[in-house]
Amino acid sequence: MKQTLSTLAVAIAGGAAAVVGYTQLVDSPQQVVIQQNQTPSVIRTANGAPIQWDSFSEAAEMAVNSVVHVKTAVEQGYYVSPFRGFGFGQGNMTPRIVEGTGSGVIISENGYIVTNNHVIANAQSVEVMLNDNREYEAEVIGTDPTTDIAVLKIAAEGLQPLTIANSDDLRLGQWVLAVGNPFNLNSTVTAGIVSAKGRSINIIDEQSAIESFIQTDAAVNPGNSGGALVNLNGDLVGINTAISTHTGSFEGYSFAVPSNLARKVVDDIIEYGQVQRAYLGVNITNVTPELSEQFDLDLNTGVYIADVVEGSAAEDAGLERGDVITQINNRPVTRTSELLEVIGSKRPGDAVQVTVDRGGNSRSLNLTLTNSSGNTDLVRAEPETGNELGGTFRGLSEADKRQLKLRNGVVVTDPGTGELAKAGVPRGFVITKVNNQRVDSEEDILAVVAEIKPGDGLLIQGYHPNGKPDFFAFGM
Structure with a gap:
């Protein structure tokens, strides 16, 4: 793992659960009978919803065949021999190669794999090992540092892709499984619950970064980055990306990129060669009790518009400085990360409905998102120009x-x-x-x-x- 947050490092995880049987003592006027009952296969939660414990096994067995071990070789500087000439360009340098590991998720039968950008960043070579121990050289199709997502491709047959679920359907407290390769321990499965949604932890050091992580208490460790977070149907709901830690190993919380955002980034990279980023055209901040008091707002949550970019989609639609965004496409918005997640899953030209509070009155405005140039054009990656440096x-x-x-x-x-x-x-x-x-x-x-x-x-x-x-x- 190559990233940290406050001391945040990159990874994935989950916890395991088990049920034990019980015995029931039955009294009789004539004799005492000790009867061992079969362990119930269904346990009900407080709201009456059943937990099928067999679902954990079924989901895990499905997911392990779709999660791969990613191995990289990264060149980090050179050893310079003092005995073989003076200066560079004379064949007197030996590259220093550092090996890295992570995880990835098969998302198509023709070999596309999604992982974290930080797993393969600056890699000289990328190798993928499947759950059945087959190994392949992987091609990096594209990356998006702003969401920490990358797309790989291997030439393999008989692949088992995961079904991608709608991450918006996740609920707090819902069981999820994390699948990856911590500490080079292949095909490790752990379990936990969804602890929070729309969490921003300021780990992505990129301009226009989008952080709206799914937070779980799944136990994760170095090597899990890029692995799968799945629901009990075995469907992909997130890409495990980071943990909150002071030691470099799991200490209680892990974070995953929502599958909806990851899927949009992956689709863009495969179709266009780069991500099609949509913009609303506003400068925003979270509404806090202090900000609410300062500007005499009627709300204590939401997204405060500090400024509107001239000529932007927001200005054309009538958004104003001082508005508080409370919904987008009828989805409640309580903080900036939730708004950025929705916008990040859109492309230039997509229409959205924004609901704002203005002076205590609610109003909905329709607008069409644009690209960074202020139009709705979709841009394809330029072909290689022959410049060996690539810049x-x-x-x-x-x-x-x-x-x-x-x-x-x-x-x-x-x-x-x-x-x-x-x-x-x-x-x-x-x-x-x-x-x-x-x-x-x-x-x-x-x-x-x-x-x-x-x-x-x-x-x-x-x-x-x-x-x-x-x-x-x-x-x-």
Whole structure:
């Protein structure tokens, strides 16, 4: 696992349950009889709903065949030999390879697998092992860091995909099972209940991140990330993603991406090559008792609109600063994470109905969601351009150079999905030298790369947006 939250680490889980039989003592005027009754197969909850304990076994047996073990090899820097030349590009570097593990869920018979983005981020190679021990090299079809979802594909036959359920139907207290590979223990099943919905834990460090996790008390540990959270029908309701911990292991709560959000992201990646993100066009915050008192609101829950973006779908529909969103598509909204989950499951061009409280009066407004450019166009991923680094760049303007106090440099506008991204070069990084040669344009960078021979290394030097110097070394 590569992420933490306050000390939050990535993983999945559940707890197990069992029932024991009982004996009943029956008195008779003539004799005492001890009679052992059969354990009841159905136990009823407080509201009278039956729990079929056999359902746990059936759901678990279905799910284990659809959950895979994901193994990755990540290149983290290089060992540089002092005895084989001076500088880079001379074959004097040995890559440092770190192995990682996680889980994934088969979602189609033709080999598509969903997992967490952090499980396969920057991986040089990804391998998948099925429950029957068959192993395959996996292709990364696409990723979405803002939801921590990634899609893999393997060339395999006889796969058993999980049915994807409507995660909106989950109820608090409902039993769920978590299936994954903690500590390399393949096909581990645990159980718990839904403790909360729409939980935001600030673990995804991305702009426009969407966090609306299903919280359970399922016990999970490192290696479970990307595994399945299923209901007692054996249907997928979430992708296990994180745990709340101070030790790195399970301490009581785990968090899963809802299946509705995961399914939309997966469908977008498969169909378009990238996620189609829809925008409402508002700046929002949670309504709290303090905010309610400050702005004299009639509500203590909901989503407060702090500002409306000019020209946005929200402005066109008549939403105003100071409105409190209470429902979207007739679904109650009590906090921002719930609103973002619904919007995140939509595409540009989709229509939604937003209900707001304005000055104590409720009104519903219809609007059409847009993309980040303010229109309803759906965008497909651009084909590979032949740039081996896989990123896009922009030379520094004279104003940029004066502000950054640099004589030259090239900004990474998008690290893409190629070698640059695999090496961990972030968006916004300013490259000043490549293999010790000053660069001032994308052409300068590509000219140096063109001279690299297979097996040679590349050294990129520069500065992060905060001014901190850094370098990245990797092979080509």
